[in-house]
Amino acid sequence: MSFDAANINAGQALSLARKTFEIEAGAVLDLASRIGDEFVQAVGLMFACPGRVVVMGMGKSGHIGRKIAATLASTGTPAMFVHPAEASHGDLGMIQAVDVVLAISNSGESEELVAILPVLIRLGVALIAMTGGAQSTLAKQAHVTLDTSVAREACPLNLAPTSSTTAQLAMGDALSVALLDARGFREEDFARSHPGGALGRKLLTHVSDVMRSGNAVPQVMPETSFTELMREMSAKGLGASAVVDGKQCVLGIFTDGDLRRLVEKGVDLRSLTAADVMHARPHTVRINSLAVEAVALMEQYQINSVLVVDEAGALCGALNTNDLMRAKVI
Structure with missing residues (x-):
């Protein structure tokens, strides 16, 4: 013009x-x-x-x-x-x-x-x-x-x-x-009358609203071979996999970043299991937490994925930064 x-x-x-x-x-x-x-x-x-x-x-x-x-x-x-x-x-x-x-x-x-x-x-x-x-x-x-x-x-x-x-x-x-x-x-009251706005999403969106659940969550047992672990990660596309026991309690996590570091060190991966390569006691977020709490956790520890657990520590879901961006929480 x-x-x-x-x-x-x-x-x-x-x-x-x-x-x-x-x-x-x-x-x-x-x-x-x-x-x-x-x-x-x-x-x-x-x-x-x-x-x-x-x-x-x-x-x-x-x-x-x-x-x-x-x-x-x-x-x-x-x-x-x-x-x-x-x-x-x-x-x-x-x-x-x-x-x-x-x-x-x-x-x-x-x-x-x-x-x-x-x-x-x-x-x-x-x-x-x-x-x-x-x-x-x-x-x-x-x-x-x-x-x-x-x-x-x-x-x-x-x-x-x-x-x-x-x-x-x-x-x-x-x-x-x-x-x-x-x-x-209060802020919570404002959010309820503005559910479509940025503040509404931050104060009303829970982890359970945006997380991946069911078969979409990559997970393996600790004795799972490294090859099967990689297949699970590739199939689910999260960039990480949970390692759980028979009761679904989270034992650890393995991420794309962990794989890169192992390769850089020249580690022979063929004979390893999930238990050998996982990070034990990973950072997790409760299923009833607000999504912004997951964002804060991921920013604090500079991680891209986080596992979602219930009060007993059992795996319920998982999410990454892309999931949070799609939900416009970040």
């Missing part, structure tokens, strides 16, 4: 970008000096809400509202977004008296939002306003008002919602963080 650089004043573009950052950062910092009891009351209403936090907003405030609702929901506070215009045409039925409504409007006079305020009030929901209009219709009807007013928009024309939407977003994040803390929300 190409463009005519002559049409772009590089200095002006960079200057406006830096000015935008400066104005919006200032708008967010100003919020810190203004929050107080109203913020605490808003957090309290949302924390005690037996239903859901229903976020509403029109235009750019609506886009911010969708993000706030998503952040609340993913951090332990049940929430959803309802479009004010759609609410007038049936979606108000989604809101119950046990809910809390977080209504967002920079002016506080958004026509579609103001139109449904009487219905919300009759319904008896707790109403939190997030607005820059302290004397607006929305602010006057709300139980709690969060002041997100800004000195000016970052837009050079002072028209496009820029600083104001940044302030709304920051206030929404502040509410989410305060609620997260109040609920004692």
Whole structure:
């Protein structure tokens, strides 16, 4: 893709970008000096809400509202977004008296939002306003008002919602963080609501979810000949083989690295058995461990494969770095 650089004043573009950052950062910092009891009351209403936090907003405030609702929901506070215009045409039925409504409007006079305020009030929901209009219709009807007013928009024309939407977003994040803390929300809770993400995989994926099991696990008895040991390793493709006794208890392991070192030493391998070449008492990981624990073990001892055992030390499975990479644990 190409463009005519002559049409772009590089200095002006960079200057406006830096000015935008400066104005919006200032708008967010100003919020810190203004929050107080109203913020605490808003957090309290949302924390005690037996239903859901229903976020509403029109235009750019609506886009911010969708993000706030998503952040609340993913951090332990049940929430959803309802479009004010759609609410007038049936979606108000989604809101119950046990809910809390977080209504967002920079002016506080958004026509579609103001139109449904009487219905919300009759319904008896707790109403939190997030607005820059302290004397607006929305602010006057709300139980709690969060002041997100800004000195000016970052837009050079002072028209496009820029600083104001940044302030709304920051206030929404502040509410989410305060609620997260109040609920004692932990990494494990976050992972459960983000099972497809990197953190979810790390905190929810167990060794048993990614290990090879059954016939896919290379294993031999200690008296197995070296030739048969190599056949087992080649057939299973793990790069290692467990050496087990008659009760499946792990006695040792033999790896591709061990083979290379023996060859380099010029050892005559033909007459050897698995017991002769194995590493006794190898590092293992429990089957109920998290996959990240297997990763940590392999990194600590610089090994590429690890055997999986139960509480009695019996072989249950095996895995290597490729298995963990496929599962996107590493």
